[in-house]
Amino acid sequence: MELKHEQFRVIGKDLSTAQKIVRPSLTYWQDAWRRLKKNPAAITAIVILTILSLLAIFQPMFSKYSYSDQNLMLTLARPGVEGHLFGTDNLGRDLFVRVWVGARISLLIGITGALIELVIGIIYGGVSGYKGGNVDNIMMRVVDVLYVIPEVVMMILLIMVMGPGLFTVILAISSLHWLPMARIVRGQILQVKEQEFVLAARTLGASPSRMIGRHLIPNVIGPIIVRLTFSIPGAIFFEAFLSFIGMGVPQPLASWGTLAATGQQQLIAHPHLLLFPSIAISLAMLSFNMLGDGLRDALDPRLRK
Amino acid sequence: MNKNKKVIEVKNLKKYFNVGPGLTLKAVDDLNFYIYEGETLGLVGESGCGKSTTGRTMIRLYDATAGEVLFEGKDVHKMSRAEHKDFTRHAQMIFQDPYASLNPRMTVGDIIGEGIDIHRIMGGKERMERIYNLLETVGLNREHASRFPHEFSGGQRQRIGIARALAIEPKFIVCDEPISALDVSIQAQVVNLLIELQRDMKLTYLFIAHDLSMVKHISDRVAVMYLGTMVELASSTELYDKPLHPYTQALLSAIPIPDPNIERSRQRVLLEGDVPSPINPSAGCRFKGRCRYAKDVCHQQMPELREVGPDHFVACHIV
Structure with a gap:
């Protein structure tokens, strides 16, 4: 078949719609949330964490027992006896309320520890990466030196010097945990700093605070948040560890670590004393880790679909 | 083009990097040139x-190792903080990679409005109205102001980059391979x-590229660089018709001609070897x-850049 010029005609094109974008506009966080929603493990983790937090906040308020009330007539009761859902410990205290008071302490330590880590890490790593050159060199060598200190030894020493207590435990845990955060922030800042949009902002005469606040931090926040969700369970774990070796929060305060430590002494005869706090610790750790995994996938632009 | 006024003048500009x-690394070694008002170099x-x-050093994204960059008579590298901020209103840059810039x-609205802010x-x-106008100037819609860069194609992004540079009505724009x-x-x-905007807003461009036919299309004068030095500088017609430096000749002979008959018989000057390393270059x-x-x-x-014809400069001992 032969095509002739006459068979064609110009139908023109509609320029007004040529540049139209049909897809709805999504911000970075909307997009991340959309991907997170598709991850069943992360959603399960969010549900479990919400339940744990709600119980931690409200259960001790509405319980008829307080975490320090003793009923010496009813020590080491089995779960379910006389309204004690998880039973009682060797001093006759209700384990159910103690687990949730423990949750308060453990989550508090986990979150505060992670926040301190975040603040120090962002400031230290941010300055190091932003300034670059010799400042960066010196600051990172300091981090290298601090990395050499075994963190368990450091934590135990700090607690021995300052005496046990909630504040000391938080301080001890975050004393060295900011190091990896600082490294991550520095690496990210270094990477973003050389991008052309940062140069463009400099060409426009942007002040350092504008550069950091509008261009650098928003572009490095993803990996930082992921690291944060992994450092919360890290802090909870270290708190449990410190309590287990007897350097945690003092009695009658309870954390998951101290509860597990007392439970461990009665393991043969009364396994429920260890079982319930351990389940709580495991659930929290597992959930934070699953959430972290999900966030990493959701926030990583390389996995954008 | 106004031949009486040099907007920017580069004198003995050097930019060295310490690489160990x-x-x-002598990235830029002793450059001398100027650009007239309304001209494209x-x-x-x-x-x-x-x-x-060179482009980045000219707008002080890099500090010069030596030499001067005079913008309307003032050395860009010796400006006080306030003077430099004022300079950033007049000199802008369009970047190479529309995905990274x-x-x-x-x-998009905030990106374009950043200079205004x-x-x-x-x-x-007033600011939003300005942003909408700029979007329309570069051929996008005003609805695009609330969207994010990843929703646009490469060409659209590059036009957003152009709108950002235009927002503060600069006089001089460094176009760093904006099309490659x-x-x-x-x-x-x-x-x-870019050509249209130059006509309407009386802009002065430094147009960096390696696509020779595109450069000829947009430039009034063309400068050829080799390994940190300038080897030839002439008006674009002169340079393309009568290239004098052996490197320019080789470069121009590499442009394909869109006519198969001529293309087949085209003589090419082939260069042997690779570009030598700019780290610690030897004399000469x-x-x-x-x-x-x-x-x-x-x-x-080292041959000096000298005038061999009207407004035709070459750095070569042979010519």
């Missing part, structure tokens, strides 16, 4: 010859937009190793 103990050369470094966390030119409704990352079909669009002409006319003098002395 005793190793100096094309800057060509192969990858790694210091084109982008827009902040992915900011809306930094220099506190206007606010509120784009499809050929989009390249013409962007270049024609930078091009000597690959030049088929090289003589003894080329190995001993």
